[in-house]
Amino acid sequence: MAKKSNINKVYDILKSRILTCEYKPGQLIFEKEIVDELEVSRTPVREALNILNGEGLLHIIPKKGIQITSLSVKKMKQIYEIRKILEPISVSQAIKYAKNSDIEYLSRLDEILNSSVDKKSIANIFKYGMDIHLYIASISGNETLFNILRWLREESYRGYVFYLKQYLDRSSDAERRIVEDRIVSNHKKIVQALKERNEEDANKYIIDDLDTMNQFIIDF
Amino acid sequence: MKKNVKVAYDAIKKKILSCKYQPGQLVSEKDIVQKLNISRTPVREAVNILKGEGILDIIPNRGIQISSLSTRKMKEIYDIRMIIEPFLVRQAINMIKPDDIEYLTKLHEKLIACVNNKEASEIFETGMDIHLHIAHLSDNEVLFDIIKMLRDESHRGYVYYLQSFFDYASDEEDKAIMEDILNTVLDRHNKLLKSLIEKDEESAVNFMIDELTYARKLFTKNNFL
Numbered sequence: 001m002a003k004k005s006n007i008n009k010v011y012d013i014l015k016s017r018i019l020t021c022e023y024k025p026g027q028l029i030f031e032k033e034i035v036d037e038l039e040v041s042r043t044p045v046r047e048a049l050n051i052l053n054g055e056g057l058l059h060i061i062p063k064k065g066i067q068i069t070s071l072s073v074k075k076m077k078q079i080y081e082i083r084k085i086l087e088p089i090s091v092s093q094a095i096k097y098a099k100n101s102d103i104e105y106l107s108r109l110d111e112i113l114n115s116s117v118d119k120k121s122i123a124n125i126f127k128y129g130m131d132i133h134l135y136i137a138s139i140s141g142n143e144t145l146f147n148i149l150r151w152l153r154e155e156s157y158r159g160y161v162f163y164l165k166q167y168l169d170r171s172s173d174a175e176r177r178i179v180e181d182r183i184v185s186n187h188k189k190i191v192q193a194l195k196e197r198n199e200e201d202a203n204k205y206i207i208d209d210l211d212t213m214n215q216f217i218i219d220f
Numbered sequence: 221m222k223k224n225v226k227v228a229y230d231a232i233k234k235k236i237l238s239c240k241y242q243p244g245q246l247v248s249e250k251d252i253v254q255k256l257n258i259s260r261t262p263v264r265e266a267v268n269i270l271k272g273e274g275i276l277d278i279i280p281n282r283g284i285q286i287s288s289l290s291t292r293k294m295k296e297i298y299d300i301r302m303i304i305e306p307f308l309v310r311q312a313i314n315m316i317k318p319d320d321i322e323y324l325t326k327l328h329e330k331l332i333a334c335v336n337n338k339e340a341s342e343i344f345e346t347g348m349d350i351h352l353h354i355a356h357l358s359d360n361e362v363l364f365d366i367i368k369m370l371r372d373e374s375h376r377g378y379v380y381y382l383q384s385f386f387d388y389a390s391d392e393e394d395k396a397i398m399e400d401i402l403n404t405v406l407d408r409h410n411k412l413l414k415s416l417i418e419k420d421e422e423s424a425v426n427f428m429i430d431e432l433t434y435a436r437k438l439f440t441k442n443n444f445l
Contacts, residue, residue, distance in 0.1 A: 078362040085303055144296040144373070148366055155362065 006044035093140035228266035238341040298436035311358035340382040
């Protein structure tokens, strides 16, 4: 077996490239290129690829190469529908159990989201936005709900990054500004509503945020 | 998965889910290797996958520990199913074709047989097959996967609960309670199925909620998990 640290290193690099759409959905990549570029032997690369294959992020096509799994609009829409059912429950429960330290932590996550928008990193906008949603789920005290939402994040990460990027690339600077402001302000309002223990507002802003993200997921 | 890894994986998982390996029990790798008559490498690989699924833990120098169960988790799972499954029923009801009715009816007959034979694991699996087919009809692949995950997470808890009833119901009173539970499970599924066939959406949603509420209650009354 290859050294665990090397497998992890290769796995982390490849996964990050897939999730941030540096490797585009549907793109073909080659084992040899990865081996040469990362200067590691074939075994850890192969093991990392096997794990990513198991996660459904790529397919290994014998004698051809490795294909990055393509995205499905239908699946993204389904994930959005499910989040719309589950997240209001997560928020309502979280309001009951949130401690002051939780609210402080959420405010910090919100600041991180703000600064990632300033740096124009789309993958980070999604990641830190989702961190807020997941932290809320963790306060809700329902571990199963948290696990489902975490799984949905993994399943939709690439999709959100891909569609948001496509949308922003097509937009003018002014339009881009509006979208970024909305994402930031939705999360700010969610955190504020939790702080005030205002269940109705918290639910409303969670749904607003999901609707905002959903509008980017369209067929081209 | 390689063939002998898959064989080992299936065999070990089945033992865990049906509570042949009890929650919390320590099992040695050597024991598994001997019983399955498969070499150590595939067994180890299968054990690692199952560890990833959270149903066992590897304790260095001691062996493999089957994860324990929690009533809290069972309640969480039913809480979520109560939110998701009415939504699935609404999506599925207009997609039902004669083939599906035939299939669902067969599953229900199988459920009756399993109940009569008091086969805890089969009762759970068959009941879940009915729910999974509804999820399948809803044409929502992501929700189908979620129901499958929840099934796998609650399989052991359900079997453990039911099996201990089968094993320890000694007096008449216990037996009557057990019969009542089993009859209620059958009755709820029967009503759900009927309203699906009649495409009566509101009734189907209500029976679905009824059924899940009843199952959830079973885990709140008892603290033995």
